[in-house]
Every structure is written in C-alpha cells, then in structure tokens.
Amino acid sequence: MIRPQRIEPGPGQESVWDYPRPPRLEETNKHIQVIFNRVTIADTHRAKRVLETSHPPSYYIPPEDIKMEYLIQSPQSSFCEWKGNADYYTVRVGEKQAQNSAWYYPNPTPAFASIKDHVAFYAHLMDACYVNGEKVQPQPGNFYGGWVTSDIVGPFKGGLGSWGW
Template sequence: MTTLPTARDVRTTPEGLRWEPSERWVRGRKGDVTVVDSRHPVLVWEPGVPVPAYAFPRKEVREDLLRPAKNPPAGAHTGSQIFYDLHVDGELLENAAWTFPSADLSDHIAFEWFLRTGKGLDHWYEEEEEIFIHPRDPHKRVDAIRSSRHVQVAIDGTVVADSHRPVLLFETGLPTRYYIPREDVRLDLLEATDRSTGCPYKGTAEYWSWRGEADVPPNVVWSYPDPLPAVGPIKGLLAFYNEEVDITVDGERLERPVTHFTRTPAKPPHD
C-alpha cells in the first residue's frame, strides 16, 4: 500500500538536502519593507549545517526586489544554486537570497538572516512572534525544569556558585545547563561584559567573565534577563559553560563535555 507524505514528513533530495513543509505563517522584513509573507514555507537542512533555513514559494516573495547576483559566492550553499541581490529603499544587499538546486525546491527562494550572517533580512516573524538568528528546529526540544538538586560550580578550585534551587535546561544535542539564582552565585568574583547574543529558543543573553587569573575564557557565564515564554523559569538566573568550569551535582563531579563551545564561549551560544 502506498502512503502519501504528510505535512510533517521529512524528505531527502539527491543533493543531500532534507526538507519538510511548515504550517507557520512567516514574514521577513528589511527595515520597514516586507520582503517575504508566506503561509507555505518549507524548512531546509543543508548537509553539515546543524540548523535549518526557511525557503519560500516564489509567489510569496517580493521578486520585484530581487536581481540576479553580480558577484555570486562560490560554495556558499549546497549545489549549483542561483543567487540574488536584494534592492530595498535604495540599498543593495549582495547575495541576500538564493535557490536550492533540488527539483523539489526549484520554485522556492531562501534568504540570509542578518543576525546570523551579517547580511540579509533583519526582522523575522513566525505568526506574531519575532524570531532571531535562524528558524527554530521542530525536531529540537528545549525544556527548563525547576529542581532541588545540589549544584556547585567551581573555577580553579574556588566555589563560585552553590545552590539547591537550580533550573535545569535540557536542550537536544547539548549538555544539561544549570541555571542558578543570583543570590547563590559569587557575583563579586565575576565581571559584567558588554557582550550580548541572541538565541532563537531562549532570547537575548548578557555575559560575565571571571575576575581571577585562572585559565578560563571570557564570557564564561551568561543569563537571559527577559527570556522567551517557553523557557520562562531561567529568567535572570546565571549559567556557566560546563566545558570550562567544574560542576558538581548531588556530590558527583561531572565530566567536562566536549562540544563546539569548548574553549570558544566567545561564539554566540544557543544555550
């Protein structure tokens, strides 16, 4: 018996792309100009890229604002796609949009997101909620759960946090993060920095660095002062990179995980 694909099926193309339809209403803007207004977007995963992109039917894109790219980049995306420059209010945005080579997606156009690549559209919305950095992956889960575990954090042998009321954040593909109330953290040992990053699952983070001389990278501590509703319990709490500090939970010292954040917490986190 033949089974027809449903809206939640992930399809794979000969080029190695994975894609699936989305039922979300998505808009993309450059300044005050709406360039994309789509009720039929698709999510596309390129090989080796851990996060998805949106692609949109041409009829839901302002194609009158697009021109064939004058200087298309080589190897920027999967396959031999076509790139477009975007012309908005007298401003030229080179290679802001592209098509995928797959026949399945030949009638769709994808766009760069400014907060992810430094070019492209600067405001994106799913329904009435603004989203940042990249589309949220429907196959990825993020849960913020209050706990009574005893969590201690040490840097170079100094206990900098000690709490029996953490919030544990479980995120697909990442180590458990332990968010700790400020009252349980030695803030006198930390120094606020001017770093700020955005996460599509949690919101905008602020950072602290270790004041001491230990071999710890800068911006090793972060917090979300106004997180997205889905992770509301982490509001104002502080988390430390497990990769760079020593964390003990209920008397058991955790191994330091090795992730793409190891020794690089200056990168924008999705934690």
C-alpha cells in the same frame, strides 16, 4: 541529515534523544556547585535545567546562590531562538579569570521567564562543576554549555561530526 545512533539509557539514566525540541525548562533540587580558582562561586539546590534534544542539560543558577562579586559584566552577547538574547559574564577570582565563561538571559522569552538573571556556566572554563557531588564533563566542542554526568547518555551535539544533526 544523518541522525546518530541513540545510546540506550540504563537504569536511572536519561537519553538526550528523549529530550524535546523546542527545549523544556524544569526545576531541579540536585546539588549544583561551580568552583573557580579554588573558590566555590555557586552552590545551590534551586537550579533550573534546560533539556533539549541531543544536548546534555544546561543548569541555570539563581543569582542569590552565586557569589556575584566574582562575575564581571562582559560586552559579549548571543541569541537563542528559544530563550532570547543572552548576556555574558567574565569570572575572576584573584588573578585568574575566564572570559565569557557564564551567561544569563536578562529578558528571556515568556516560555523561559523563570530563568531571568539565572546564570549558567561553561564547565570547560571552570576548575570544576558538580551535580550531586559528581564532577561533570563539558558538552563536547566547547560551543554549547551542557553538563555531562553519568546519568545522561548521548551521543551529544557538539562533538566531531555532529554539526549536521
């Protein structure tokens, strides 16, 4: 396995290569917003973020800070070795929808119990996602759900040639 060359973080930046494995869960008071079809469907200062080696943070938003009427339960599911079984939502606002564009853990593992029912969104399927007013870039590859901002440096898992990391 070839480990990629770590980008040295500048002042105020974090390197995803300094994040732990297994991942760490932490609270954040950063302003998180999710926009879909011109509607702000999530807006919070109470998100939790998951930090894992080589991945930009995934943000989990409490359901109380989401307009849940726009989320429709999906039959999609997946498994994370750290967090457990995930269920998915399709986001629909008006005539526009994004299938399987958000996920949550109804019964997470004990280490991640505090994200129970919190929802994470794939940035590439939303119109825009913001962290403290900065529009995020989706984690490369459209498989993982990390959000890339200017204060996070990689390289990031998910991009071309990164599957062997």
